[in-house]
Amino acid sequence: MNRLDIRKVAVLGAGVMGAQIAAHCANADVPVLLFDLPAPEGKPNAVVDKALAGLKKLDPAPLATKDRLQFIDAANYGADLEKLRDCDLIIEAIAEKMEWKLDLYAKVAPHIRADAVFASNTSGLSINALAEGMPAALRGRFCGIHFFNPPRYMHLVELIAARDTDPAMLDALETWTTTRLGKGIVRAKDTPNFVANRVGVFSMLAAMHHTARLGLGFDEVDALTGPRIGRPKSATYRTADVVGLDTLAHVVGTMQATLPDDPWHAHFCAPEWLSALIAKGALGQKTRAGIFRKDGKRILVLDPQAADYRPSGGEVAPDVEEILKLRDPKEKFARLAASPHPQAQFLWAIFRDVFHYCAVHLGDIAHNARDVDFAMRWGFGWAQGPFETWQAAGWREVARMVAEDIQNGRAMADVPLPAWVFSRDGVHEPAGSYSATTNALEARSTLPVYERQLYPERVLGEAPAERGETLWENDGVRLWTRPDQDARIGILSFKSRMHAIGDEVLDGLIEAVARAERDLDGVVLWHEAPFAVGANLKQVSEACRAGQFDRLESTVAKFQQASMTLKHARVPVVAAVQGMALGGGCEFAMHAGHRVMALESYIGLVEAGVGLIPAGGGSKEFALQAHRLARRAAGGDVFPYIQTAFQTIAMATVAKSALEAVQLGFAKASDDVLFNAHELLYAGIRRARAMFEAGWRAPLVERQVVVAGRNGIATCEMMLINMAEGGFISAHDYRVAKAAATALCGGEVDTNARVDEHWILDVERAQFVELLKTEATQQRIAHMMETGKPLRN
Template sequence: MREIKRVAVLGSGVMGAAIAAHLANCGIPSVMLDIVPPNLSDEDKKNKAKRDAIAAGAKAALLKAKPAPLYVKSYIDMIEIGNFEDDMEKISDCDMIIEVVIEKLDIKKKIFAQVAKYRKPGSIVSSNTSGILISAMAEDMPDEMAQHFLGTHFFNPPRYLKLLEVIPTAKTKPEVVKEVGAFGENVLGKGIVYAKDTPNFVANRIITFAMQYLMHEMTKAGLGVEEIDALTGPAIGHASSATFRTADLVGLDTLQKVVGNVYNGCPDDERRDMMKGPDWFDKMIEKGYFGNKSGSGFYKATKERDEKGKKVILGFDPATVDYRAPVKPRFACTGAARSAGSLAEKLKVMHFGDDEGSKFLFKFFANMAQYAGNRIPEITDDIVNLDNACKWGFAWEVGIFETWDILGFDEVCERMAAEGIALPPIAQAVKEAGGKSFYKSEKGVDLFFDLATKTYKPVPTNPNELKLINVKANPTNIVEKMDEASLVDLGDGIICAEFHCKMNAIGPDIVAVLNKGVDLLEEGKFEGMVIGNQGPHFCAGANLMLVLGDAMQENWKGLEDMVRGLQGIGMRMKYCSAPVVAAPHHYTFGGGVEICQHADKVVLAGETYAGLVEVGVGVIPAGGGTTELLVRALEYMPENIQPNDAFPFVRRAFENIATAKVGTSGAEVIELGYFRASDIVLPNYDHQIQKAKAVCRGMVVAGYAPPRKPRLYALGESAKAVFAAGVWGMKEAGWASEHDMLISSHIANILCGGDRAAGTPMTEQDFLDLECEAFVSLCGTEKTQARIQNMLASGKPLRN
């Protein structure tokens, strides 16, 4: 299989630049080309910088874009720029060429004609089109180029949305499809969906029907846009933007074009009538209501504020084709969903309730499921690809057929029959085969119902992916199980400490499981340990409810024991006789960072958002995090360095903690110094456990030895004074409160060694004692308790 080491991106618009940025995130250099600006003066036509201005502007815009397309800003240097007229020869050393120009077939064909002149034989060529048929673009290509050509439809923004649709033509070589799929999944961290060359491919074909159905039916049901979004958002495991906020984000003019692709390109679609209108939607476009980019779409923000100080957002009224006051949705089903525990419980109360909202939602789901079922094998071969397209393209927690299974296969079939909604062929085939679900698991192997063979087949897997749920399907692999954490045997001598509670907040179970894991390592029953899970987040920090309870009851001994427990397991892991590898992902805050800092190696997901954020709840990192940042600041200092000379290195640790700096990618977390430059950033979160296991196993094979104790010393009173002066300046500027100053003084006291004179030798335990003292002291203050209460109540920090 060829290795893709360099990529050309043809087109530097929003998508082209974002694709180049994500290639950079994943270590792939690119050359990004665009047109020469029109109407240049004769003098400017001779100026290369002027000729490259469009691509240069797009590259510069990446540094300011929100959300950030780059893991860290320095990665921008991996993107080379140029223009189509002067620099097409630069594609000759590229292994893959991705076209991302305007959605016009004639222009794309002109670009591909140029590509044919300069590409090297065997290089892969693809188009990022979202709607033009791939086969239409390949019509005039030389045979060898056509054999290496296919569609690669990234979803916007490419860094954050996992979906990559791969669309071959009849001429595309099978090995090219395989290579692009492997590159997308293993290098770019994408979820690959193999699509047929049909209008809008898979994800957009389904979502356009869903949106059009809701637009047509909501007015008949007398529902408003806010009510539809309340029914089709987080309450059913969909994104918070739900339906109409998503449409505003995409752009209503864009949506109209996408819908038109189906209406014009799919004359045999049984629901083609849904792909036209309604009339009021066409009038929105005529009035220039394009969504967020025009300031008004299904929603329109105003400058007014409500009684709570929140911006008033008007809702669109189809009856008047104008805006009206916001409507507060009030459905019994959404109220029940807020009280429900699991997603399965939410889905059932939302779809099977007796209220108006629930009845509407079930009818919507049934129609969408029928439509999706009827699209197999037209747009893709199986339900796995279709479900994955919806999950990865629109941030749904579960796909359509997974939802059907959760609701109950037979129950949904019966309800559809009662409402006169015909089953799609695949559901009928499941019934005829005696099946009770679209998916099932046997002996730890996930299976799906395949319409072509009318049998259950294994869900395709990647050897780089290790699913904990499948490992645990064999009870003998569960070494220890508690309510909030477990130890799981991953095989090959490696054990996994898995957290599985709400936000994976650290409580007694997690500390106990980690201690048990270290016990097993020290006893020689396992050779290494991975700390990881496959929940939404790695760990949101300490269980604040437990901290607040002890603080309000003045249980200082309980707080000290809590701190000592987390510090203790950190030291045990750090100096264990066997390797420990942590695998943080998504939210990794406070104690979650501290656990990882005491591992020998960290394998971070690309999308890891991590930091020591304890000041937000009025305390300091006391699970060894403050001490460990100091250790890392001093570990490469020469033996004869003076304490004052070490101050600049320690200052970064102070600033990170005192300002609660959070890295917004795995790479940025490392750049901030929370983890080491030698740690690993993995774009594909699904591969993280397997990678961490492999890293851990590699350390065993290489011959593991625990680290030596660090050489530490006090920085003394002068360093504390400098820190205090900096915080005082922040307070005077209005950036810090009196309580922030108190917290910062504790941080400085720890990092500088307490009351010891500069240069006094110290141990890690000395600094850990200072951490514990500071934490307990701060928990005794009213303002810290108020911060904790506010965080528990609102999820937001209180600056008091």
């Protein structure tokens, strides 16, 4: 099997995971049948209907756009099993009870086509035991496919083969899941809880053990185990609340029941306080109370000694904070291990015990160390996996320290480190990552789908990324190529922090496009996320303080020139957008000849948040869109389309996906949306090549743009008056929004006047500079730079 053609998916089970897996398949343009039990009364599909209604309320949103819901159809096991014959992939996602799953398999198996794939989204049950519940003829097409919650956003999917799983089918499923759903695949062994949950839950148990041993508070531990050590903001105990305390206890129970010989088995049990919370129905975020709960605006945290809640406010001790700020991981770990402070002892202990656990179990749970590290990065949000962290801290010295603690009874288990640990300087090398099963380095997968990832995520110690061939660069940008892909398609990458757009980027972009027009066949504007966070506010703020408004106007004019350079280049320009494309970044993307966007791209004109309006051509592009749409509408009235753009700009609306960016007008329906961001550059190069070969011609500058003029501005202003009188906006909000309306409507000209693109650029530039001169806008810029949040003044 070389290719898996999945035209329709069935998801069995409309619970939290099942419904969200269905949503993500619908995001990917795959129609879905979502099954559950028939309702005992009323409409037969009431259970699924309720789940579908719930998808619209979840945050973060599982649906890339709300209209994706139309591609999910409700079904039930009582009346609709025959519909399974139309499905190419069936994903079972019911509760984690073996007997329930086997009973369902017996019910649905007669209705599954011989060439369909059947997969279980179990989080830890034996895939081989589940396979026994399938007819022998279907076992070759059965496997585990473990999504992480929430499925749209979590990159990890674990694929688990049973004894009879067809290897070619699994390769094809990995290919489809990687490129169509945008996932990072780890091939897990059929062991309890697989890779990520096995290590992740153990790390939580270790944290709980050492919390109690050292008498720390839950909030104190979360202050220690979040971003300060490269973990998510939810840290340890908030993560437990998010996952669900009952779910966590279930996974721990699975480990207790299925791993009796594990040297750490004594620790595979839920603490008394956890069992007590579950018994009371305090299950975490889903019940609005768990380890943490809200009391009005206050956050309370459980005090297990008092069996009651207290105000949350755990802090990191100054001595420990100083250690955590060290850049050298070797020094950091040595200092943590040597410090007598309980917080430092806690951090060393949780790292030590996870290192110990992973080393002992590497051969049992994973094919190689890279899979463990990626599983923890992608499934639990760790900045580095456990083996990477260990290797960065000095492999041999950390191994010596761990062995010493084991010998002296300070570790959670007395099993020695395996011999292979002491024969190596690390587990990741340019040639591959260590496998305890084969006692050799294993290279990455050679499946063809990975050839689309020119810059895949790498683990520490792996071969460095290919730099390509530099054609030209300045302080702001680099123009380069990948000769192994296409030597005549240039790649233009920003070098600034967060890819902010300042003078050096503008100068570099204009020069790079000129060089591409002379020497190349096309350009891809690409760099790893974020795409661009907008103008360099530091440069803007400094110029404002110095009163250099003529200089600022020249910079805005250059910004507009750069946007028009992208739009009217004599070679195709493709914007490969990933992550945030805000303000000027959004404007650059809008002006490109084509966009190749990752699904998780957050695109918007957010200038209103700092008291400004889009002036890099963004207002002008929306005015052009309104003009073109009006020409196709009865009556040709441009204002209805201006009104929509006005609301988008005035409210600083950001698209929450690339699909929504199309709906909001930041991109076009003809643009490409990829689900795997690592494929953007590959697709961008090929799109630029195709455009060149098809005879790409840049659009001419529009000379006859119909604008809404004074009447349009006045109509927008009527909306603003109502909002101001209702107290919804401040006086400066009013001024900023009126400036946006003025730019969108082409300035103070007659309604339906005809102007050219440059006229609208002049209007938006003038409005932008006038706003810059106001104290309120300068305050907003300063506040954004200091806090990263908008100021409502």
